[in-house]
Amino acid sequence: MLIAATTALLIAMVLTLFRAIAGPSLFDRVLSANSFGTKIVLLIGLLGFLTGRPDFLDIALLYALVNFVGTIAILKFFRYRNLGLSSDEIASREDTQ
Amino acid sequence: MIDVIINSASATLIGAGSIFILIGALGLVRLPDFYTRMHAAGVTDTLGAELLLLGMMLQAGLSLVTLKLMLISLFIFFTSPTSTHAVANAARVMGLRPMSGSKDILTSNENT
Numbered sequence: 662m663l664i665a666a667t668t669a670l671l672i673a674m675v676l677t678l679f680r681a682i683a684g685p686s687l688f689d690r691v692l693s694a695n696s697f698g699t700k701i702v703l704l705i706g707l708l709g710f711l712t713g714r715p716d717f718l719d720i721a722l723l724y725a726l727v728n729f730v731g732t733i734a735i736l737k738f739f740r741y742r743n744l745g746l747s748s749d750e751i752a753s754r755e756d757t758q
Numbered sequence: 759m760i761d762v763i764i765n766s767a768s769a770t771l772i773g774a775g776s777i778f779i780l781i782g783a784l785g786l787v788r789l790p791d792f793y794t795r796m797h798a799a800g801v802t803d804t805l806g807a808e809l810l811l812l813g814m815m816l817q818a819g820l821s822l823v824t825l826k827l828m829l830i831s832l833f834i835f836f837t838s839p840t841s842t843h844a845v846a847n848a849a850r851v852m853g854l855r856p857m858s859g860s861k862d863i864l865t866s867n868e869n870t
Binding site: 662663665666669670672673674676677679680686688689691692693695696699700702703706707710715718719721722725726728729732733736739740 | 768769772773775776777779780782783784786787792795796799802803806807810811813814817818823826827829830833834837838840841842844845848849851852854
């Protein structure tokens with residue numbers, strides 16, 4: 662069952678990658694990148710079980726963290742064109758918009 | 759006996775999770791609009807991921823591995839709706855309109 666799940670996950674990753682390349686808008690790409698990250702976390706876990714070494718789960722946990730922060734960072738960058746804005750600067754930009 | 763039960767439960771959960779992940783990926787490719795594609799991504803992130811992790815947890819037994827799987831599961835459970843909301847909010851603020859279901863509105867948009 663682990664092999665079947667890994668195969669299904671790989672097929673799903675190919676489909677997600679297709680949407681990330683073909684997606685008409687930026688948000689489609691961000692969404693599929695986020696989804697791809699979740700699938701990578703699951704794939705790392707499954708591969709750990711498949712090879713009998715579930716120690717890879719630390720990497721999977723780290724990947725989940727990086728995935729979330731990366732998604733939020735991409736969205737913040739494309740909204741404000743700047744990653745180092747403080748909350749005060751963001752509030753002043755919101756006022757001018 | 760208990761091994762058989764745990765193994766079959768784990769196999770069922772992993773199988774159901776991979777089916778949900780396939781459905782989500784198929785929806786991500788086939789659905790017509792960004793806001794509808796978000797539903798498909800949601801299926802993958804919640805049901806698919808949680809079922810797969812639950813199945814792996816049953817397979818691991820009681821150990822540190824289960825704790826790590828629980829942490830991953832909890833983290834995905836909280837961050838995936840947050841990031842989906844952030845993407846949807848950003849799309850709406852930046853002016854991406856949802857596709858309207860009505861045919862009249864579609865044709866009138868093309869005319870204007």
